[in-house]
Amino acid sequence: MPKDSGIGASTKRREDIRFLTGQGNYTDDINIAGQAHVYFLRSDIAHGTINSIDTSAAAAMPGVVRVFTGADFEGVGGIPCGWQVTDRHGEPMQEPAHPVIAQGKVRHVGEIVAAVVADSLSQARDAAEAIVLDITDLPAVVDMKAAVAEGATKVHDDLTSNLCYDWGFVEENKGAVDEAFANAAHVTTLELVNNRLVANPMEPRVAVGDYTRHNDESTLYTTSQNPHVIRLLMGAFVLGIPEHKLRVVAPDVGGGFGAKIFHYAEEAFCTFAAKACNRAVKWTSSRSEAFMSDAHGRDHVSKIELALDAENNFTALRTETYANMGAYLSTFAPSVPTWLHGTLMAGNYKTPLIYVNVKAVFTNTVPVDAYRGAGRPEATYQLERVVDKAARELGVDPVALRRQNFVTEFPYETPVAVAYDTGDYHATMDQLESMIDREGFAARRAASEANGKLRGLGVNCYIEACGIAPSNLVGQLGARAGLYESATVRVNATGGLVVMTGSHSHGQGHETSFPQVIAEMIGIDESMVEIVHGDTANTPMGMGTYGSRSIAVGGSAMVRAAEKIIAKTKKIAAHLMEASEADIELKDGAFSVAGTDKSVAWGDVCLAAYVPHNYPLEDIEPGLEETAFYDPANFTYPSGAYACEVEIDPETGKVTIESFAAADDFGNVINPMIVEGQVHGGLAQGIGQALLEACAYDENGQLLTGSYMDYAMPRADDLPNYQVDHSCVTPCTHNPLGVKGCGEAGAIGSPPAVINAVVDALQSGGHAVDHIDMPVSPSRVWSAMNS
Amino acid sequence: MAKVNMTVNGSPASGDVEGRTLLASFLRDQLHLTGTHVGCDTSQCGACVVHVNGEAVKSCTMLAAEADGAEVTTVEGMANADGSLNVIQQAFQDHHGLQCGFCTPGMVMSAAALLKENPKPTEAEVRTYLEGNICRCTGYHNIVKAIMAASGQDVGAIAAE
Ligand code: FES
Ligand code: FES
Numbered sequence: 001m002p003k004d005s006g007i008g009a010s011t012k013r014r015e016d017i018r019f020l021t022g023q024g025n026y027t028d029d030i031n032i033a034g035q036a037h038v039y040f041l042r043s044d045i046a047h048g049t050i051n052s053i054d055t056s057a058a059a060a061m062p063g064v065v066r067v068f069t070g071a072d073f074e075g076v077g078g079i080p081c082g083w084q085v086t087d088r089h090g091e092p093m094q095e096p097a098h099p100v101i102a103q104g105k106v107r108h109v110g111e112i113v114a115a116v117v118a119d120s121l122s123q124a125r126d127a128a129e130a131i132v133l134d135i136t137d138l139p140a141v142v143d144m145k146a147a148v149a150e151g152a153t154k155v156h157d158d159l160t161s162n163l164c165y166d167w168g169f170v171e172e173n174k175g176a177v178d179e180a181f182a183n184a185a186h187v188t189t190l191e192l193v194n195n196r197l198v199a200n201p202m203e204p205r206v207a208v209g210d211y212t213r214h215n216d217e218s219t220l221y222t223t224s225q226n227p228h229v230i231r232l233l234m235g236a237f238v239l240g241i242p243e244h245k246l247r248v249v250a251p252d253v254g255g256g257f258g259a260k261i262f263h264y265a266e267e268a269f270c271t272f273a274a275k276a277c278n279r280a281v282k283w284t285s286s287r288s289e290a291f292m293s294d295a296h297g298r299d300h301v302s303k304i305e306l307a308l309d310a311e312n313n314f315t316a317l318r319t320e321t322y323a324n325m326g327a328y329l330s331t332f333a334p335s336v337p338t339w340l341h342g343t344l345m346a347g348n349y350k351t352p353l354i355y356v357n358v359k360a361v362f363t364n365t366v367p368v369d370a371y372r373g374a375g376r377p378e379a380t381y382q383l384e385r386v387v388d389k390a391a392r393e394l395g396v397d398p399v400a401l402r403r404q405n406f407v408t409e410f411p412y413e414t415p416v417a418v419a420y421d422t423g424d425y426h427a428t429m430d431q432l433e434s435m436i437d438r439e440g441f442a443a444r445r446a447a448s449e450a451n452g453k454l455r456g457l458g459v460n461c462y463i464e465a466c467g468i469a470p471s472n473l474v475g476q477l478g479a480r481a482g483l484y485e486s487a488t489v490r491v492n493a494t495g496g497l498v499v500m501t502g503s504h505s506h507g508q509g510h511e512t513s514f515p516q517v518i519a520e521m522i523g524i525d526e527s528m529v530e531i532v533h534g535d536t537a538n539t540p541m542g543m544g545t546y547g548s549r550s551i552a553v554g555g556s557a558m559v560r561a562a563e564k565i566i567a568k569t570k571k572i573a574a575h576l577m578e579a580s581e582a583d584i585e586l587k588d589g590a591f592s593v594a595g596t597d598k599s600v601a602w603g604d605v606c607l608a609a610y611v612p613h614n615y616p617l618e619d620i621e622p623g624l625e626e627t628a629f630y631d632p633a634n635f636t637y638p639s640g641a642y643a644c645e646v647e648i649d650p651e652t653g654k655v656t657i658e659s660f661a662a663a664d665d666f667g668n669v670i671n672p673m674i675v676e677g678q679v680h681g682g683l684a685q686g687i688g689q690a691l692l693e694a695c696a697y698d699e700n701g702q703l704l705t706g707s708y709m710d711y712a713m714p715r716a717d718d719l720p721n722y723q724v725d726h727s728c729v730t731p732c733t734h735n736p737l738g739v740k741g742c743g744e745a746g747a748i749g750s751p752p753a754v755i756n757a758v759v760d761a762l763q764s765g766g767h768a769v770d771h772i773d774m775p776v777s778p779s780r781v782w783s784a785m786n787s
Numbered sequence: 788m789a790k791v792n793m794t795v796n797g798s799p800a801s802g803d804v805e806g807r808t809l810l811a812s813f814l815r816d817q818l819h820l821t822g823t824h825v826g827c828d829t830s831q832c833g834a835c836v837v838h839v840n841g842e843a844v845k846s847c848t849m850l851a852a853e854a855d856g857a858e859v860t861t862v863e864g865m866a867n868a869d870g871s872l873n874v875i876q877q878a879f880q881d882h883h884g885l886q887c888g889f890c891t892p893g894m895v896m897s898a899a900a901l902l903k904e905n906p907k908p909t910e911a912e913v914r915t916y917l918e919g920n921i922c923r924c925t926g927y928h929n930i931v932k933a934i935m936a937a938s939g940q941d942v943g944a945i946a947a948e
Binding site for chain 1: 805807815816820821822823824825826827828829831832834861862863865866872876879880881883885886887888889890891892895910911913914915917918920921922923924925926927928929930931945
């Protein structure tokens with residue numbers, strides 16, 4: 001019987017009511033009396049030297065409050081990078097300055113050159129047209145391999161080259177890996193591109209800066225996944241505002257997918273300008289601006305080699321990746337191709353020797369940073385493609401080859417510095433096979449062929465490391481922040497609770513799922529618990545939501561705080577019932593004394609804490625409010641097996657997804673409905689990457705895909721219904737809920753399934769195609785078939 | 788500036804607008820009906836869909852002046868008279884047809900227009916009709932399911948809860 005409340009129940013989302021009735025409170029819905037609007041003049045060339053910017057005519061236009069250029073930000077800090085990678089030789093990465101407004105040079109299309117603040121947005125936009133720019137074009141650096149060639153134009157003149165870092169992992173293993181390749185019975189090699197994507201949350205970014213002169217306080221309302229991180233980065237590193245004078249609010253946020261983790265120039269600008277103009281300043285991104293200013297994702301060019309012995313056991317893996325950083329280092333950019341990618345290269349397999357080389361490269365393109373999955377999709381795609389190719393080369397069943405090499409004993413120490421606590425990869429593969437009717441595939445293929453179509457089946461596995469992350473570990477790896485999470489649980493006098501969490505919800509449904517946990521722990525109705533998030537003024541310092549960390553890290557912090565509350569209420573209950581604390585049990589919202597019929601209700605104990613007349617004041621304080629900070633002992637390791645069936649029309653090259661099945665192990669699940677929704681969304685983004693999406697630049701650094709006219713977002717009729725299952729459960733061993741996180745799995749696991757299926761279909765039609773790059777557009781597929 | 792008068796969610800509404808003011812901006816900025824969202828600038832995403840004289844319209848693509856004299860319905864006008872969710876809204880909640888909620892107003896308005904014109908659509912018809920509404924969160928599965936359910940059809944066969 002499915003539960004109808006508490007942990008494991010598909011409780012309907014309470015936040016839906018406001019979203020469905022137009023009562024949401026998104027950042028663009030916030031308007032402050034007297035606010036001005038900013039319009040950013042952005043570079044329309046990829047690389048150039050700024051000779052002069054004449055703003056005098058613009059400043060005289062109607063309604064203009066002030067025009068800002070880079071000169072106004074001299075002496076103001078640049079946008080900081082939150083992660084420092086150390087290269088193969090023990091040297092720190094090259095880290096360029098990242099000004100709020102371009103200084104001296106422009107380095108990508110979309111970089112802010114000037115900002116006009118005016119009474120209305122149309123006045124600001126009109127005035128921006130009167131700004132006279134004198135910029136000398138420089139050759140643009142777009143292709144990564146060309147960018148690191150001898151004599152390439154430099155994106156940053158003060159760096160030695162366009163190479164941010166050359167990272168080797170694990171460098172000490174390189175010799176042994178090379179030797180294993182020399183001794184291999186078979187080596188499979190694959191070169192592939194992980195296409196550049198734009199995250200495209202449907203809500204464009206917005207920033208509203210506000211300032212009150214009498215107390216010198218700044219407030220920023222922003223579309224962020226992590227308001228405390230923005231407060232710390234912007235306050236301490238950019239604007240020099242102490243945290244007690246800076247409040248950051250991220251109200252309802254319309255999706256993030258990584259792109260709203262980072263600290264952006266527009267946030268710093270609006271906060272700075274509000275003080276400079278003594279007036280609130282608002283910016284709402286247009287979608288066109290979003291394409292050229294939101295951090296992009298992926299954009300790796302890789303070569304992967306897999307060595308096998310004569311029995312088809314994986315003996316070694318070697319990869320070389322070029323990772324695009326864009327023109328500047330976005331907040332977490334350096335960590336994505338390294339610690340979120342190299343550490344995942346073992347996948348579900350017991351390959352004993354692995355070496356990963358990553359060259360991060362500056363180019364004249366928008367900065368690239370984490371996008372749903374961040375590094376883990378890139379690792380999974382390479383690995384699951386090369387394993388599939390190996391199976392085809394060896395003439396063995398791709399599922400059998402995977403199964404033969406599965407890790408089966410846990411905990412498992414990989415050769416790439418992580419330790420999987422739990423998992424059961426055969427179980428998720430068994431579950432997948434039970435969902436997809438593999439035996440019936442031949443008949444389905446025959447039916448497709450009878451219709452003149454090709455049909456393919458692609459299967460793959462994935463593992464991810466999420467629940468990010470143990471602070472001491474990531475500190476050693478170069479993170480400039482801790483990655484704990486926090487929660488304050490406040491119990492009111494009549495027993496209702498408010499949880500103030502450092503996690504942020506921008507679609508994940510925390511307002512519903514977090515109360516399910518508290519309700520289960522105390523045995524009360526979920527409606528007695530309210531969640532507060534997204535405002536640094538009323539939540540404890542938290543690191544926010546990304547890396548599938550909310551329930552695993554934020555939820556754990558909440559559990560720890562609730563445990564403190566329960567311990568204290570038991571003491572009070574023991575006093576009220578004149579019993580020993582050790583005998584007190586809490587169940588169904590009431591405290592009882594073991595072995596007696598004495599009991600006292602939850603609400604009565606809470607009331608006693610706030611009206612402490614009959615209360616052990618000498619032992620415990622009145623009141624019921626506890627805070628906990630939870631720092632995870634390890635990452636969590638969700639895993640699963642995915643399958644995709646495609647049909648290809650040989651006449652046009654169009655690929656249609658016929659079915660998609662996902663069998664995941666997320667550990668324990670709080671709200672199955674929400675978990676399944678997260679998987680659906682991840683699958684759509686992964687299938688979108690495989691089938692449709694590509695962010696393209698021309699050789700001059702012009703963005704060719706700058707709107708939804710050119711960038712193919714997946715639509716309802718591009719996608720199938722999904723079959724999803726999370727009945728395989730190996731609970732996480734090191735967090736109190738046994739949860740692993742589910743936000744990114746779909747996006748990580750799905751691209752290789754699609755491409756494996758497309759290759760299978762093409763080969764079934766007699767085409768000698770062993771790889772095709774994403775997105776598998778009709779023209780690419782048709783060309784592959786007809787080359 | 789020109790004066791426009793219209794009926795919005797059953798009540799008279801008026802304001803002074805520039806010739807270039809879009810209906811979406813008029814609703815959001817002047818009438819403070821912020822349920823209507825703007826997700827793009829190329830008329831592609833459908834976050835801004837409202838009904839004008841009973842027809843689904845992308846309010847980012849219509850001038851406020853063009854709606855002079857019209858009957859406009861926004862997502863704020865969709866709930867039942869007692870404030871409870873209407874059939875479509877309720878189906879979206881029941882079937883988890885929304886996550887971040889940003890595309891949701893447009894989805895609800897488009898769904899209402901679809902069901903008016905085709906009360907029992909097939910799954911393929913729903914997917915085709917939603918061609919002008921982008922959702923980045925849900926992967927559409929549960930949106931399609933919600934709309935089918937709102938039309939009174941059995942959605943038990945559509946996998947997942
Ligand atoms: S805002 Fe109207 S279609 Fe995107
Ligand atoms: S629910 Fe977020 S875009 Fe659709």
